[in-house]
Amino acid sequence: MEKLRKHIQQITPISDEEFESVKPYFTIRKVLKNQFLIQQGDEALYEYLILSGIFRVFYLEESGKEHIVQFATENWWMSDYIAYFNHRHTNMNVICMEAGEVLCLTLEGRENLSAALHKMEHFFRIKLTKGYVALQQRIISLLSGNPEQRYEEFARLYPNLIQKMPKKYVAEYLGLSRETLSRLHAKHG
Amino acid sequence: MEKLRKHIQQITPISDEEFESVKPYFTIRKVLKNQFLIQQGDEALYEYLILSGIFRVFYLEESGKEHIVQFATENWWMSDYIAYFNHRHTNMNVICMEAGEVLCLTLEGRENLSAALHKMEHFFRIKLTKGYVALQQRIISLLSGNPEQRYEEFARLYPNLIQKMPKKYVAEYLGLSRETLSRLHAKHG
Numbered sequence: 001m002e003k004l005r006k007h008i009q010q011i012t013p014i015s016d017e018e019f020e021s022v023k024p025y026f027t028i029r030k031v032l033k034n035q036f037l038i039q040q041g042d043e044a045l046y047e048y049l050i051l052s053g054i055f056r057v058f059y060l061e062e063s064g065k066e067h068i069v070q071f072a073t074e075n076w077w078m079s080d081y082i083a084y085f086n087h088r089h090t091n092m093n094v095i096c097m098e099a100g101e102v103l104c105l106t107l108e109g110r111e112n113l114s115a116a117l118h119k120m121e122h123f124f125r126i127k128l129t130k131g132y133v134a135l136q137q138r139i140i141s142l143l144s145g146n147p148e149q150r151y152e153e154f155a156r157l158y159p160n161l162i163q164k165m166p167k168k169y170v171a172e173y174l175g176l177s178r179e180t181l182s183r184l185h186a187k188h189g
Numbered sequence: 190m191e192k193l194r195k196h197i198q199q200i201t202p203i204s205d206e207e208f209e210s211v212k213p214y215f216t217i218r219k220v221l222k223n224q225f226l227i228q229q230g231d232e233a234l235y236e237y238l239i240l241s242g243i244f245r246v247f248y249l250e251e252s253g254k255e256h257i258v259q260f261a262t263e264n265w266w267m268s269d270y271i272a273y274f275n276h277r278h279t280n281m282n283v284i285c286m287e288a289g290e291v292l293c294l295t296l297e298g299r300e301n302l303s304a305a306l307h308k309m310e311h312f313f314r315i316k317l318t319k320g321y322v323a324l325q326q327r328i329i330s331l332l333s334g335n336p337e338q339r340y341e342e343f344a345r346l347y348p349n350l351i352q353k354m355p356k357k358y359v360a361e362y363l364g365l366s367r368e369t370l371s372r373l374h375a376k377h378g
Contacts, residue, residue: 059329067332069325082322091329114314118307125303125314128321133271135324136258140248140280142331143256143364175332 025109037094044083046104053100068173214298226283233272233279235293242289257362
């Protein structure tokens with residue numbers, strides 16, 4: 001839970017007493033490689049804060065084709081927010097690519113925590129703001145269709161992942177062929 | 190300002206006294222057809238709440254090609270959030286397609302208002318949540334590449350715009366040819 005506290009304190013100071021009241025809203029879960037946190041068709045009951053590990057968020061078309069929505073690693077929040085915020089069943093999958101630990105938070109917990117502590121409402125608003133900006137950048141990068149720009153965007157967003165992640169997934173996320181990706185990879189070293 | 194109050198009250202109740210303290214943060218601006226609210230290269234000083242009118246948010250590639258990021262109409266918030274939240278110069282344009290009025294809010298105003306009133310922090314968090322979900326849906330719709338699905342998404346998101354908006358812009362937003370759009374339009378009536 002110390003990681004959670006540090007994570008919150010990057011946005012807002014929080015006293016020992018306040019943090020004690022925050023802790024019970026979260027539960028820890030260990031996740032092994034290739035385990036699913038969310039599977040298409042499930043209820044999206046939780047939002048996850050990643051303490052360690054690497055995760056891939058994707059959905060499958062009926063044809064079986066996979067579309068990668070995002071990767072997520074330490075200190076990222078993730079869920080199928082469309083389903084989570086609207087109490088709907090999810091169309092997404094979240095799979096663990098490198099074993100780790102996550103903190104789980106229900107929507108009810110998120111709302112109660114925000115109502116109880118103005119600081120936490122602030123924390124969630126600021127995190128959402130950053131998330132919103134990241135999504136807007138992803139849209140622009142998808143619209144622009146410039147492979148080099150998309151690659152640079154990815155390297156900026158996930159500096160730790162670009163070397164580590166199987167090229168197959170990076171290519172898929174960027175909507176590039178593996179040949180184009182290798183060329184950009186060589187160029188940017 | 191009565192519209193602003195109604196808009197806030199859709200999310201949270203607010204007293205007369207509280208609303209009096211909220212009002213000074215906003216300024217009203219009339220916008221004529223074809224006027225720009227934001228132009229590429231400007232500072233993005235404001236976020237806008239649209240009281241009336243229709244707006245188009247887009248950016249231009251160096252080649253001059255236009256990419257439409259979103260349309261915005263009554264009760265929508267809009268800005269170039271990448272620039273607005275990061276105090277950067279904008280890469281986007283916001284142009285008025287049908288004359289109307291907007292409320293303008295600076296980032297400083299937004300932050301001070303959120304700090305002063307827990308209710309307003311809540312209001313902005315919930316609005317961001319909805320915005321975040323809308324962007325995630327747009328990403329999925331861009332990734333899926335299924336024209337029919339994209340068209341339906343658009344009709345759901347902008348029910349008032351699909352009849353009203355020049356087909357050219359709808360086609361561009363959806364990344365479809367005008368022929369495909371006309372076919373879908375005829376099919377869905």
